Amino acid sequence: MDDKFKQLVREQFKGAKGTKELTGFFLEMFKEAVQELLKAEMDEHVGYEKHAPESSQFSNSRNGKSTKKVKTRLGEVDLEVPRDRDGTFEPQLVPKRKRVLEEIEDHVLSLYTYGMSTRDIESHVRELYGVEMSEATVSHITDRIIDHIEQWKARPLEKIYMVVWMDAIVFKVRQQGKVTDKAVQIAVGLNKEGRKEVLGMWMCENESASFWMTVLTNLQLRGVEDILITSTDNLKGFTEAIKSVYPTAKTQICIVHQLRNSLKFVVWKDKKAVAKALKQVYDAPNEEEGSRQLEIFEKDWSKKYPYIVQSWRSNWSNLATFFEFPAQIRKIIYTTNLIENVNRNIRKYTKAKAILPNDTAVEKVVYLALMQTQKKWTMPIRDWPIILLQFINIFGQEKCRINL
Numbered sequence: 001m002d003d004k005f006k007q008l009v010r011e012q013f014k015g016a017k018g019t020k021e022l023t024g025f026f027l028e029m030f031k032e033a034v035q036e037l038l039k040a041e042m043d044e045h046v047g048y049e050k051h052a053p054e055s056s057q058f059s060n061s062r063n064g065k066s067t068k069k070v071k072t073r074l075g076e077v078d079l080e081v082p083r084d085r086d087g088t089f090e091p092q093l094v095p096k097r098k099r100v101l102e103e104i105e106d107h108v109l110s111l112y113t114y115g116m117s118t119r120d121i122e123s124h125v126r127e128l129y130g131v132e133m134s135e136a137t138v139s140h141i142t143d144r145i146i147d148h149i150e151q152w153k154a155r156p157l158e159k160i161y162m163v164v165w166m167d168a169i170v171f172k173v174r175q176q177g178k179v180t181d182k183a184v185q186i187a188v189g190l191n192k193e194g195r196k197e198v199l200g201m202w203m204c205e206n207e208s209a210s211f212w213m214t215v216l217t218n219l220q221l222r223g224v225e226d227i228l229i230t231s232t233d234n235l236k237g238f239t240e241a242i243k244s245v246y247p248t249a250k251t252q253i254c255i256v257h258q259l260r261n262s263l264k265f266v267v268w269k270d271k272k273a274v275a276k277a278l279k280q281v282y283d284a285p286n287e288e289e290g291s292r293q294l295e296i297f298e299k300d301w302s303k304k305y306p307y308i309v310q311s312w313r314s315n316w317s318n319l320a321t322f323f324e325f326p327a328q329i330r331k332i333i334y335t336t337n338l339i340e341n342v343n344r345n346i347r348k349y350t351k352a353k354a355i356l357p358n359d360t361a362v363e364k365v366v367y368l369a370l371m372q373t374q375k376k377w378t379m380p381i382r383d384w385p386i387i388l389l390q391f392i393n394i395f396g397q398e399k400c401r402i403n404l
Contacts (some may be wrong), residue, residue: 019244042082043076045089060086094366146360149367153200159225160401161189162391164199165339166215168207169346171362172355184366185215188339189227191320192401194388196338196378198370199224203359209237212346214247229321231333233257239318252321254336255282262308274301274308281312282334287323291316327396328387345373 012071045047047058076101081091089390100150116261139403168183183206204211212235217228229250233236256279259278266274277297294312303308312319322334332338349369392400 007248037362041091042073046084060084145364149363156222157199157222158191161191161227162188163229165336165341167336169343174355174357184361194384196377198374199319201256201366209235212238220245229333233314249385250321251318252333253315253318258319265305265307287320290320326390328383329390342373345369
């Protein structure tokens with residue numbers, strides 16, 4: 001900041017009688033700065049400065065200005081946007097057909113992410129920035145992420161993921177005058193660097209194994225050649241769907257889901273004892289001891305709760321997968337808690353929206369919530385170097401696509 005500018009600021013501040021005058025001063029400064037930057041953009045576009053002697057050597061030239069009212073954080077400002085004779089000038093600072101500067105748009109998207117309605121956002125922006133913004137404008141701003149969503153859903157993925165967690169979250173959506181349930185299926189992968197990554201989201205009428213097969217096929221088409229381990233709930237047919245697309249993947253059914261489903265059928269006075277007995281099964285040091293503890297559970301509880309025993313027996317091959325691995329890997333695959341935490345974060349951002357107006361609104365709020373969640377995943381998971389060596393020892397260097 002040079003001395004002349006500092007002196008100008010001091011003089012303006014001395015005469016100011018309140019914050020409104022200061023805001024007006026900053027708004028005028030902002031306007032002048034934007035105007036100068038627009039002129040610079042035009043100079044670069046046509047290839048010469050205004051009134052330059054060499055201007056006649058260039059085919060394109062300036063062609064007056066058009067006025068435009070733009071909403072900024074300081075208030076509304078009238079700008080003069082330069083035009084060129086060829087009509088090819090596309091200003092980057094204030095793009096054509098754009099009436100709200102990006103900083104306000106980002107704030108609108110942030111408020112939308114946290115579940116505020118378009119009406120509440122309109123009111124908030126008016127109070128905070130002193131600019132009028134219709135609900136239609138707010139909706140238009142949130143709609144600008146649709147292209148980003150489609151690009152994100154189609155982006156290429158890595159060739160291999162060490163672990164992929166999969167689960168669904170259900171929303172109530174208004175459709176043809178009725179309220180119906182829609183499932184958004186979400187997959188999170190653990191890559192070779194030990195970092196978590198949201199692989200995608202897919203919307204369907206109901207969560208089903210057949211639709212999960214569509215999800216897995218989509219991952220394959222986007223470049224995922226192999227998945228070492230999957231962690232899912234015990235949805236009927238899920239394991240078969242995974243094996244049909246990734247036949248060598250180790251499949252782990254979430255122990256927490258299995259336990260939760262088992263305890264549904266237990267009367268209150270037995271819950272503590274049954275939960276303790278089942279804990280002996282999945283806390284066992286190896287599969288052999290786990291099977292022995294399951295036999296003890298069957299002997300003690302099969303007459304009263306035969307369904308629980310039947311469920312653990314029928315799912316045992318996929319429930320017991322984690323016994324094949326060291327403790328560090330067991331810890332990250334035996335449950336889908338990671339993706340359930342993702343779903344809880346989505347609920348935190350969408351709790352103000354009990355019913356969403358359409359499928360597009362669902363995709364927008366889920367995508368924005370996922371992006372907020374993924375921002376926190378800045379580091380590899382704990383003890384990743386040790387865990388990576390364990391993966392290499394079990395699956396092999398070639399299978400893990402690791403060059404040592």
